[in-house]
Amino acid sequence: FFPRHFMQLGRDAYTGKPINIDEVSQYYDIDHILPQSFIKDDSLNNRVLVAKPINNGKSDGVPLKLFGDNLATGLGITVKQMWNNWADKGLINKAKQNNLFLDPENINKHQASGFIRKQLVETSQIIKLATTILQAEYPKTKIIVVKASSNHYLRNEFDLYKSREVNDYHHAIDAYLTTICGNLLYQAYPKLRPFFVYGQFKKFSSDPKKRK
Structure with a gap:
C-alpha cells in the first residue's frame, strides 16, 4: 500500500x-x-x-x-x-x-500482438505447471485440454449466466462444464485423442510431404 x-x-x-x-x-x-x-x-x-x-x-x-x-x-x-x-x-x-x-x-496491431504473446506464454506456463502436478499425483489420469469457447457455448445453450460480482459460483460451473466437454471429447472422438489429450499431441514433421 x-x-x-x-x-x-x-x-x-x-x-x-x-x-x-x-x-x-x-x-x-x-x-x-x-x-x-x-x-x-x-x-x-x-x-x-x-x-x-x-x-x-x-x-x-x-x-x-x-x-x-x-x-x-x-x-x-x-x-x-x-x-x-x-x-x-x-x-x-x-x-x-x-x-x-x-x-x-x-489498440494498434503491435500492441495487440504483444498482449497476445504475453497471454500465450503465461497461460502455457500455468498449464504446464498444473499438468505436471496432476500427472505426478494421478499418473494414470488423462488430462484433456478443453477450450474456453466450448464452455461459453454450453453456457449460452443452457442460459447459465455468469456474474463475477455476485459470488464465485461461476468457477464451479466452469469446472463442471469443462468436465462435461472433456468427457464428451474423449468418449465420442477416440481417433482424435492425440489432438486434445495433454502429452499425446501429434508432432508434425517439418517435411511438407510427411506433414501432409
Missing part, C-alpha cells in the same frame, strides 16, 4: 482525491489497471491504489474510459493530466503510463 501511496503523491489513482495514510489499509484497494479479464498481469506496472467503492464499480472497465476525462479532486486538471504529471516526475514508468492510457477497443 505505502509505496503506491508515495508513487501517486498521496492521491487516489482514479479520482485524485487525497488519501489519508492512516486509512489506507481500511478504505483502499490495490486495483489492476487493465482488468484480469483482459490480461493476467500482477506486476507493479498494472496495479494502483484506489478507494474500495471506486474499485468495486470499475469491474472490467479500463481507467482511461471511466475516469480519464474527469477532473482530479482539488488539482484543477483532469485525471489523465494527473497521470502524466506522475510520469513527468519519474514516479511511474512508461509501461505503467501506457497501461493507464490504454483503450482495448483502440
Whole structure:
C-alpha cells in the first residue's frame, strides 16, 4: 500500500482525491489497471491504489474510459493530466503510463500482438505447471485440454449466466462444464485423442510431404 501511496503523491489513482495514510489499509484497494479479464498481469506496472467503492464499480472497465476525462479532486486538471504529471516526475514508468492510457477497443496491431504473446506464454506456463502436478499425483489420469469457447457455448445453450460480482459460483460451473466437454471429447472422438489429450499431441514433421 505505502509505496503506491508515495508513487501517486498521496492521491487516489482514479479520482485524485487525497488519501489519508492512516486509512489506507481500511478504505483502499490495490486495483489492476487493465482488468484480469483482459490480461493476467500482477506486476507493479498494472496495479494502483484506489478507494474500495471506486474499485468495486470499475469491474472490467479500463481507467482511461471511466475516469480519464474527469477532473482530479482539488488539482484543477483532469485525471489523465494527473497521470502524466506522475510520469513527468519519474514516479511511474512508461509501461505503467501506457497501461493507464490504454483503450482495448483502440489498440494498434503491435500492441495487440504483444498482449497476445504475453497471454500465450503465461497461460502455457500455468498449464504446464498444473499438468505436471496432476500427472505426478494421478499418473494414470488423462488430462484433456478443453477450450474456453466450448464452455461459453454450453453456457449460452443452457442460459447459465455468469456474474463475477455476485459470488464465485461461476468457477464451479466452469469446472463442471469443462468436465462435461472433456468427457464428451474423449468418449465420442477416440481417433482424435492425440489432438486434445495433454502429452499425446501429434508432432508434425517439418517435411511438407510427411506433414501432409
